[in-house]
Amino acid sequence: RVMEPAGGSTLRLRGQQTWRNGPPSNDVHSWISTLDNKNGNLTDKGQPREATAPATHFGLLQLAGRLVLATLGCLLLIPLEENGNDGREGVPQRITLEGVVSEEAGPLVQPKALRGCCGAPIEFHWVFLGGSEEAVVGTTFRTRVFARDAQGRQARPSDCGALRVGVGLSGRARLSRATSMFAWRHAELDLDFENEIAELVEAEVRIESPHSNADALLHTSRIRFASGPAHAFAIHVQFQGGNVDRVAADGTRGSRGPWPVHTLLEAAVSIKDRFGNQVPFRQSIAGGHLALRSDGDWKAFEITPRDGRLLVDDTGKARATIRGLHDGIVQLWLEQVGGNTSTQQRKELRGSTQRALSFVTPGEPKMPTAPSSAKTLSAADARWSSLAEEVRNASNHAWQGYRQFAWGRDELQPLSRQGKDSFGGIGMTVLDSLTTLWLMGLRPEFEEAAAFVEAELDFNKADVEVSVFELTIRGIGGLLGAHALSQRQVFVEKAQELGERLLAAFDTPSRIPWPKWNVAKRRGSRSREPTILAEAGSIQLELRCLSEQTGDVRFREAGDNAF
Secondary structure, three states, rough: OEEOOOOEEEEEEOOOOOOOEEOOOOOOOOOOEEEEEOOEEEEEEEOOOOOOHHHHHHHHHHHHHHHHHHHHHHHHHHHHHOOOOOOOOOOOOOOEEEEEHHHHHOOOOOOOOOOOOOOOOOEEEEEEEEEEOOOOOOOEEEEEEEEOOOOOOOOHHHHOOEEEEEEEEEOOEEEOOOOOOOOOOEEEEEEEOOOOOEEEEEEEEEEEEEOOOOOEEEEEEEEEEEEEOOEEEEEEEHHHHHHHOOEEOOOOOOOOOEEEOHHHHEEEEEEEOOOOOOOOOOOOOOOOEEEEEEOOOOEEEEEEOOOOEEEEEOOEEEEEEEOOOOOOEEEEEEEEOOOOOOOHEEEEEEEHOOOOEEEOOOOOOOOOOOOHHHHHHHHHHHHHHHHHHHHHHHHHHHHHHHHHOOOOOOOEOOOOOEEEEOOOOOOOOHHHHHHHHHHOOOHHHHHHHHHHHOOOOOHHHHOOOOHHHHHHHHHHHHHHHHHHHHOOOOHHHHHHHHHHHHHHHHOOOOOOOOOOEEEEOOOOOOOOOOOOOHHHOHHHHHHHHHHHOOOOOHHHHHHHHHH
């Protein structure tokens, strides 16, 4: 601080008093200075007055004054600091989560105060001691509350014992049995939590003072309880895509089999801890990895990948694709490959996960047929019987016209009775009519169309740019629909071939496919023709179904990315 006394001298107060430009010769002047709010400088507000004591006694008076000021500071200043900003002495004012610490680096202690110098608890710091905000089910999650006075020192222990402390926990979490809400020790309170369910827990700490004018302090934090170590393994078999409501080989619905041969199935592995919580799959188990094993040779039973190693998707689930190639029973189990497991542990893993899968050749689904008499119809169906027959006759008439005048072409022009290739000449009408012929019960016509698909359908002929949307919904959709009704594998194989030829059309910066594509050359050319959003956003059904039937996720990802 700088003052300007009379005579131009400057007085500096920096711990010890020193004079700049030499001390005054005779008189000692005292000055009252205040802070200039405008420029932050000290300005003179008083006038010098003549000292009444001789200059030689100034040192003794000054020393006595310092002693008096020091005594007043001890008596007045320290209590004022403990009172807080609102003047409420000894009242708790704040609780915070100080952070996450690990006790491995050494014991955690708070600043200690000399005996008799600690004040009332003003601030509380809640600390997670495990080095993480994540707990593990079945273990104790340790936390601690530190009480501190206004100086940041350890608070007075006797005052801590009078505090009322409450804890609220969501879910199934609870305080550990060793935790006592009244066991303050050296102004510290341990709050330990336990849980057996993997979940996110809201933990709330509430501290109340016995003072009537004190506010209740409240702080809430989140603690995630993760599942424990792997304890039990299981293999679940289902149809591709997780659809368990599919008709099995014996005509029943469900996921227990028997399973139809030549049908892709999904073997998913689940891992649970000792409390039944789902454990996220880790490819590395004790230094190794898990793989599927079977007693069937590769000619009778197929596992993809061939080495049986489980593939982990984005959700943390592990799975592999399996398929029975012949009738019979196949044993399937888990095995740990590599790592430091013993022979006995591998034997126990096989025994706990082994299951038998039965594969049979399903009979061909029955095609609908027209009722032989009205007696087999319900009253409601009988009223529509004559109209239904007219619809069947009209469909058969259209098919016979196509067969006679435009067989193998994409469309029939009914007036000129000539064929037209609007989709590259792949026989789009045949692909588009397969499901209709089946549902109408037109067996000879369906068999004729199926023979065309197997022997004559050639996508290399389509050396022209064709609508990606139409090829997807008519071509892939028609073939997959025929497979869904008849279970004939040839329809899936042709749909997969067409899907692979279309995949590159989705390789665009926006992931929205090109509007037109040459499936023969697997390329497209730039044009100003836009891709209709309603088309790009409605092809997911066919592409997802294709992935489900083939096990190739590229088709599903292409459609979903476009959407």
